[in-house]
Amino acid sequence: MIRIAIDAMGGDLAPAAIVKGAIDSLSSCPNTKLLLYGEEKAIQEECAKYQYDTERIEIIPCSENISLHESPVMAIRRKKDSGIVKGMKAVKEGEAEAFLSAGSTGAILAGGQLIVGREKGVLRPPLAALMPTRQGVTLLTDCGANVDAHPEWLVQFAKMGAIYMKEMLGVPSPTVGLVNIGAEEEKGNALVKAAMEKCKEEKDLNFIGSVEARDIVEGNCSVVVADAFVGNVVLKMYEGVGKMLLSEIKSGIKEGGPLSLVGGALISSALRKRMKRFDAKSHGGAPILGLKGLVVKVHGNTDGVEITTAIRQAKEFAEKGLPKKIAAALDFSDEKEGSEGE
Amino acid sequence: MIRIAIDAMGGDLAPAAIVKGAIDSLSSCPNTKLLLYGEEKAIQEECAKYQYDTERIEIIPCSENISLHESPVMAIRRKKDSGIVKGMKAVKEGEAEAFLSAGSTGAILAGGQLIVGREKGVLRPPLAALMPTRQGVTLLTDCGANVDAHPEWLVQFAKMGAIYMKEMLGVPSPTVGLVNIGAEEEKGNALVKAAMEKCKEEKDLNFIGSVEARDIVEGNCSVVVADAFVGNVVLKMYEGVGKMLLSEIKSGIKEGGPLSLVGGALISSALRKRMKRFDAKSHGGAPILGLKGLVVKVHGNTDGVEITTAIRQAKEFAEKGLPKKIAAALDFSDEKEGSEGE
Numbered sequence: 001m002i003r004i005a006i007d008a009m010g011g012d013l014a015p016a017a018i019v020k021g022a023i024d025s026l027s028s029c030p031n032t033k034l035l036l037y038g039e040e041k042a043i044q045e046e047c048a049k050y051q052y053d054t055e056r057i058e059i060i061p062c063s064e065n066i067s068l069h070e071s072p073v074m075a076i077r078r079k080k081d082s083g084i085v086k087g088m089k090a091v092k093e094g095e096a097e098a099f100l101s102a103g104s105t106g107a108i109l110a111g112g113q114l115i116v117g118r119e120k121g122v123l124r125p126p127l128a129a130l131m132p133t134r135q136g137v138t139l140l141t142d143c144g145a146n147v148d149a150h151p152e153w154l155v156q157f158a159k160m161g162a163i164y165m166k167e168m169l170g171v172p173s174p175t176v177g178l179v180n181i182g183a184e185e186e187k188g189n190a191l192v193k194a195a196m197e198k199c200k201e202e203k204d205l206n207f208i209g210s211v212e213a214r215d216i217v218e219g220n221c222s223v224v225v226a227d228a229f230v231g232n233v234v235l236k237m238y239e240g241v242g243k244m245l246l247s248e249i250k251s252g253i254k255e256g257g258p259l260s261l262v263g264g265a266l267i268s269s270a271l272r273k274r275m276k277r278f279d280a281k282s283h284g285g286a287p288i289l290g291l292k293g294l295v296v297k298v299h300g301n302t303d304g305v306e307i308t309t310a311i312r313q314a315k316e317f318a319e320k321g322l323p324k325k326i327a328a329a330l331d332f333s334d335e336k337e338g339s340e341g342e
Numbered sequence: 343m344i345r346i347a348i349d350a351m352g353g354d355l356a357p358a359a360i361v362k363g364a365i366d367s368l369s370s371c372p373n374t375k376l377l378l379y380g381e382e383k384a385i386q387e388e389c390a391k392y393q394y395d396t397e398r399i400e401i402i403p404c405s406e407n408i409s410l411h412e413s414p415v416m417a418i419r420r421k422k423d424s425g426i427v428k429g430m431k432a433v434k435e436g437e438a439e440a441f442l443s444a445g446s447t448g449a450i451l452a453g454g455q456l457i458v459g460r461e462k463g464v465l466r467p468p469l470a471a472l473m474p475t476r477q478g479v480t481l482l483t484d485c486g487a488n489v490d491a492h493p494e495w496l497v498q499f500a501k502m503g504a505i506y507m508k509e510m511l512g513v514p515s516p517t518v519g520l521v522n523i524g525a526e527e528e529k530g531n532a533l534v535k536a537a538m539e540k541c542k543e544e545k546d547l548n549f550i551g552s553v554e555a556r557d558i559v560e561g562n563c564s565v566v567v568a569d570a571f572v573g574n575v576v577l578k579m580y581e582g583v584g585k586m587l588l589s590e591i592k593s594g595i596k597e598g599g600p601l602s603l604v605g606g607a608l609i610s611s612a613l614r615k616r617m618k619r620f621d622a623k624s625h626g627g628a629p630i631l632g633l634k635g636l637v638v639k640v641h642g643n644t645d646g647v648e649i650t651t652a653i654r655q656a657k658e659f660a661e662k663g664l665p666k667k668i669a670a671a672l673d674f675s676d677e678k679e680g681s682e683g684e
Binding site: 106133134144147148179181187188189190192212213214215216217218227228229230232233234235236237238239240241242243244245246248249251252253255256257259260262263264265266267268269270271273274275278 | 448475476486489490521523529530531532534554555556557558559560569570571572574575576577578579580581582583584585586587588589590591593594595597598599601602604605606607608609610611612613615616617620
């Protein structure tokens with residue numbers, strides 16, 4: 001039985017969307033028990049809307065909630081009765097195998113480090129997100145956890161990402177690339193140049209060198225490594241450009257008059273089919289890699305679908321023992337201990 | 343008379359595309375004289391294909407050419423008889439007001455600094471590109487010149503960008519934002535946090551704080567400032583995602599069968615109209631700001647259209663005396679001298 005702790009109060013449409021997503025997962029995820037953390041009455045009201053196996057969902061009342069606008073580290077230290085703190089404690093104490101939240105990214109990252117804790121040898125746990133590409137999916141890591149990274153961190157992000165793609169997505173020997181601003185040897189900033197040299201030395205890594213931002217969405221590379229600032233810019237540009245272009249196309253069709261509208265109707269089902277795999281919802285959440293248990297950040301505007309997907313992923317992640325595999329596969333003999341950082 | 347030096351050998355389709363773009367500009371850009379640098383015979387052959395006022399085009403023979411694959415700084419120092427070196431020297435010596443090239447970005451940037459030279463007080467000259475957005479255009483600066491930037495450089499990029507948008511595009515009080523990974527005060531890396539504080543102190547700047555990558559293409563901000571690594575990732579993601587999505591949409595319509603193909607035909611003219619302003623060609627080249635003369639980098643795959651646009655821009659830039667205005671508008675009383683860097 002895999003127990004998954006869920007922050008029922010995190011996200012724009014919480015708790016309704018979170019409860020819906022959790023209950024929707026029950027049928028396709030046998031052998032799971034879901035622990036919903038949050039305001040008891042509000043969660044009960046949402047649960048009452050569905051028919052489900054009540055044995056498999058437990059509500060753990062919390063009197064506090066961490067908002068998007070408070071300092072993450074302070075919130076984690078002070079709000080002991082929040083769903084994020086209690087849910088992560090459950091993971092730390094072995095009462096749950098995974099924790100999911102669509103709440104404050106900062107608080108989830110801080111809690112992951114401060115409460116769940118890093119696996120031995122992990123310098124910094126990166127946030128990793130699956131990005132749809134023309135050829136399938138690519139894991140982008142780090143997409144938001146550790147700014148001002150050191151070269152050694154990027155090497156670990158690369159290793160952890162490769163394990164994720166191999167174990168979770170069955171890619172036999174995942175290709176790994178570093179986000180860079182040109183393919184030439186001498187290009188890049190100080191961080192990328194140093195990380196490039198270190199990645200080349202890693203014999204276990206199927207390292208292909210630089211990946212230009214322009215090529216990421218083509219999907220020629222399974223794992224794309226960047227420091228958190230650059231990774232976040234990549235992710236947000238993808239989201240922003242995609243949203244803007246699709247909306248412009250819709251407006252263009254509307255402005256084109258009656259014939260253009262008919263044309264729009266004729267292409268819509270084919271387009272929907274083709275674009276379906278670019279729907280981020282089907283890729284669930286972004287796991288933090290390198291922690292002692294699984295912590296997953298789900299997009300804040302989830303309507304519940306990503307929660308269902310993330311629960312399925314979390315179950316698989318836990319069943320396959322990914323945290324231990326990541327720790328075991330990293331060779332820390334000549335690396336600094338994880339306790340070096342804050 | 344504005345004299346514009348042009349590297350006729352730079353770009354994937356040179357010299358044909360460059361010569362075509364240059365000759366096409368003659369009718370819409372009166373009072374210009376174009377100096378074409380490169381292989382004399384090849385340029386003459388291209389010129390022979392057109393009818394034009396031969397007084398307004400001069401060929402300056404060059405025996406060398408700088409390729410994309412050589413070290414930019416070494417190439418600038420050694421290849422004294424290349425179009426990039428000779429064209430930039432013409433700008434430095436007052437024989438031309440501007441220099442344009444679709445060749446090696448690295449060589450153009452290196453030449454700009456080493457040959458044309460910075461205006462007094464300019465710490466680092468950024469590469470600035472006009473990006474089409476939902477609301478018009480936004481100037482992205484620095485999009486490729488100075489990696490590992492210092493906070494003071496970003497402040498100057500902001501000031502120079504604002505002057506460009508005001509003078510060249512007539513935006514009365516251009517809004518300026520810093521690319522960041524969240525709108526909250528505490529977010530960002532060390533560089534962005536420091537630059538944020540400094541930009542806030544600049545009373546002449548209409549500074550609006552953080553801009554998330556997701557919002558850049560919406561166009562709420564006239565000048566978007568970033569260090570060159572991040573700026574380049576923004577630009578290349580825009581290009582890559584746009585290209586990939588439009589190609590996926592075309593494939594989707596094709597796969598949808600006959601009705602979908604009819605639909606595609608019905609929307610095509612409306613779509614083409616709507617998407618026209620997202621065509622990067624209409625925005626010409628990316629100027630390097632803060633040099634003693636104008637240097638413009640044109641996209642390497644130009645078919646000539648960007649050359650024509652860039653010539654028009656360069657003429658306007660020179661006529662309005664932008665280099666001097668940029669130097670004058672920056673208050674350098676308490677800044678380090680430009681001679682500090684390499």
